[in-house]
Amino acid sequence: MTPTIHDVARRADCSIKTVSRVINAQPHVRPALRERVEAAIAATGYAPNLNAQRLVKKRTGALCVLTSTSEYYLAPDVLASAIDLARSSDYDLLLHIDNDQPSSRKQLASLIAGRRLDGLIITPPCDTNPFLTELLNHHPLPHVFIDPFNRDNASPYVATDDLVGARDLTTHLLDIGHRRIAFLKGNPNLRASVDRLTGYTQALAQRGIPFDPKLAANAMGTFEGGYNAVRLYLSGGTRPTAFFCVNDHAALGVLFALQEMNVRVPRDISVCGFGNHPLGARVFPGLTTVHQPVQEMITAALRLLLSILGGGQPASPTLLPSALVLRGSSGSAPGA
Amino acid sequence: MTPTIHDVARRADCSIKTVSRVINAQPHVRPALRERVEAAIAATGYAPNLNAQRLVKKRTGALCVLTSTSEYYLAPDVLASAIDLARSSDYDLLLHIDNDQPSSRKQLASLIAGRRLDGLIITPPCDTNPFLTELLNHHPLPHVFIDPFNRDNASPYVATDDLVGARDLTTHLLDIGHRRIAFLKGNPNLRASVDRLTGYTQALAQRGIPFDPKLAANAMGTFEGGYNAVRLYLSGGTRPTAFFCVNDHAALGVLFALQEMNVRVPRDISVCGFGNHPLGARVFPGLTTVHQPVQEMITAALRLLLSILGGGQPASPTLLPSALVLRGSSGSAPGA
DNA sequence: TTATCTTATGACAACGTTGTCAAAATTGTT
DNA sequence: AACAATTTTGACAACGTTGTCATAAGATAA
Numbered sequence A, B: 001m002t003p004t005i006h007d008v009a010r011r012a013d014c015s016i017k018t019v020s021r022v023i024n025a026q027p028h029v030r031p032a033l034r035e036r037v038e039a040a041i042a043a044t045g046y047a048p049n050l051n052a053q054r055l056v057k058k059r060t061g062a063l064c065v066l067t068s069t070s071e072y073y074l075a076p077d078v079l080a081s082a083i084d085l086a087r088s089s090d091y092d093l094l095l096h097i098d099n100d101q102p103s104s105r106k107q108l109a110s111l112i113a114g115r116r117l118d119g120l121i122i123t124p125p126c127d128t129n130p131f132l133t134e135l136l137n138h139h140p141l142p143h144v145f146i147d148p149f150n151r152d153n154a155s156p157y158v159a160t161d162d163l164v165g166a167r168d169l170t171t172h173l174l175d176i177g178h179r180r181i182a183f184l185k186g187n188p189n190l191r192a193s194v195d196r197l198t199g200y201t202q203a204l205a206q207r208g209i210p211f212d213p214k215l216a217a218n219a220m221g222t223f224e225g226g227y228n229a230v231r232l233y234l235s236g237g238t239r240p241t242a243f244f245c246v247n248d249h250a251a252l253g254v255l256f257a258l259q260e261m262n263v264r265v266p267r268d269i270s271v272c273g274f275g276n277h278p279l280g281a282r283v284f285p286g287l288t289t290v291h292q293p294v295q296e297m298i299t300a301a302l303r304l305l306l307s308i309l310g311g312g313q314p315a316s317p318t319l320l321p322s323a324l325v326l327r328g329s330s331g332s333a334p335g336a
Numbered sequence C: 001t002t003a004t005c006t007t008a009t010g011a012c013a014a015c016g017t018t019g020t021c022a023a024a025a026t027t028g029t030t
Numbered sequence D: 001a002a003c004a005a006t007t008t009t010g011a012c013a014a015c016g017t018t019g020t021c022a023t024a025a026g027a028t029a030a
Helices: A005-012 A016-023 A031-044 A050-057 A076-088 A102-113 A130-138 A162-175 A191-206 A223-235 A248-260 A294-309 B005-012 B016-023 B031-044 B050-057 B076-088 B102-112 B130-138 B162-175 B191-206 B223-235 B248-260 B294-309
Strands: A062-067 A092-097 A119-122 A143-146 A157-160 A181-185 A216-218 A242-245 A270-272 A289-291 A318-320 A323-325 B062-067 B092-097 B119-122 B143-146 B157-160 B181-185 B216-218 B242-245 B270-272 B289-291 B318-320 B323-325
Touching (some): A016 A031, A062 A076, A062 A294, A092 A102, A092 B092, A102 A130, A102 B076, A162 A270, A162 A289, B092 B102, B119 B294
Parallel strands (some): B062 B092, B181 B242, B242 B270
């Protein structure tokens, strides 16, 4: 039988309450007794029963990261630090993949309406899922957004400065002689997509280069989208000298298509992505991109959530900086 | 205040036990009363308190996938089906990234010795982590291995038939004319690494081609390992006509190095990986590889674990088939 | 020493479920 | 109609903690 607090108390010849005090590092236990209890804990191999604690403390002890399969690269190593952080605050970190399918909805409802969570971290594009909004309306739950579409929202959030990142990268391309830079747009329901496009146009405007709508095509932010966009572009008349893609997935599609068509990158055409997905460092040539601190965003969001749960004040939104990552896929414009 | 079973009972004018019966779909409730209770549940928005249930049922309600950051591609979409499956059996699926660092160890100990889990799924190379073994020795916990190093182990496991996969791919390379096929080895503590090498040598043997130890170099199963191995090989005398890498990570490193050195793939040298990591479909040329059904392995392992927890018999080990995935990175041997 | 204040300790009732078992209600049998 | 057999229902004690509050034990002051 696994030992309970009673076994420890009996062994240390004291009350269960005293053991409880020792476990929870509470004051009002004399050193001698404290030691006796600690010895008893060690001897019995006692560990407090989580469910009993949670029951009386009225906490579920679970937080959840709500994510869609598509947008972020949430591989375990990215999550590791968040899992770590959560556990050190005595929370389990769950993961829910919200694909808006019936089964996913049902489970989401069971999580939220079933009061199985203490808090929620919502990554895009889940923040624009009306089913979720509805659910949260009826069943209030502390939550934090990552990169939400609507920043005027009352809920706290963490985001990257996509606009500046995109502007900087575009400016860099202009600096190395590019004048015809195509922008491959993404999902317009994502804050990041919109901001990146804005950053692109702002950079052009700063150099007095008119925005040419023909240079802004839709790639849906997917590999296939990027791939198809290139096929379309290169069959047309004037080529761009660079493709700036709303994210790395699209950029990899572009790269693939160009290499397939024997277009030399970056000699003939430069390719840039956004996000600094690990894949970008594995393809040849390495993908020039903008680093988006996904891991930092998640841990920042979790920290925010924990501070809310801890009764802290509703911390102010955080904007994390992005940073250029220059690799082989970009270079001077042909003839520049 | 969130409603409890008492609120429902009061409203339905019956005992809490009856409500409990209805919740748990147990017999011995007359239809009329059952309906009244259901109405009361709907009216109050009642959902049972998980911790109370788990406390009395003596379950933690948590399973954990133990993974190392390196070996498998456990992105959320791969985990999605397992998370789904777990939740439909009323378990939370946790994730622990075991990097054998002090902090990771501490948390692993807290999970296992603290009896915070009902079961464990262990992915390689965690199965060879002595700290874990020790921990499980002292604190027995139902667990299932994925691709364990030692298959004679008493614990049930799920694995892929790496040997056959590697043999098939090697045979394919032989079929299209390759004779000097380099094999880039991986972590010798991984069952998969060993089996893949064996598959390679078996295929050679079947065709009467002697195994040349010079053609078997160590790439550690990493991108950098593959990259460095190529640099080493190509500076030497006779080139291989194909590189068969223990996994896709190494293969991507090989591909990168070759492209950097202007070696044409597959015209000059073919490159193959193992695992069918999503990256392999995103690079140009697409990576020829062997599909390893990671998602199926995880769900199979979970199903096994659930059946054990459900008191089923210790189901027999499962070997899932692998399958060739031929893409652009492999082709006929030069001059063949 | 005695009165007073502070600090330690423990009894006992929560927390919200499910399991056990006895009692009540219903059904079937003669 | 009376009795037995069955089904339905509920009272109450678990489960293993923490919080409340009363009391016991020390420390301090006179």
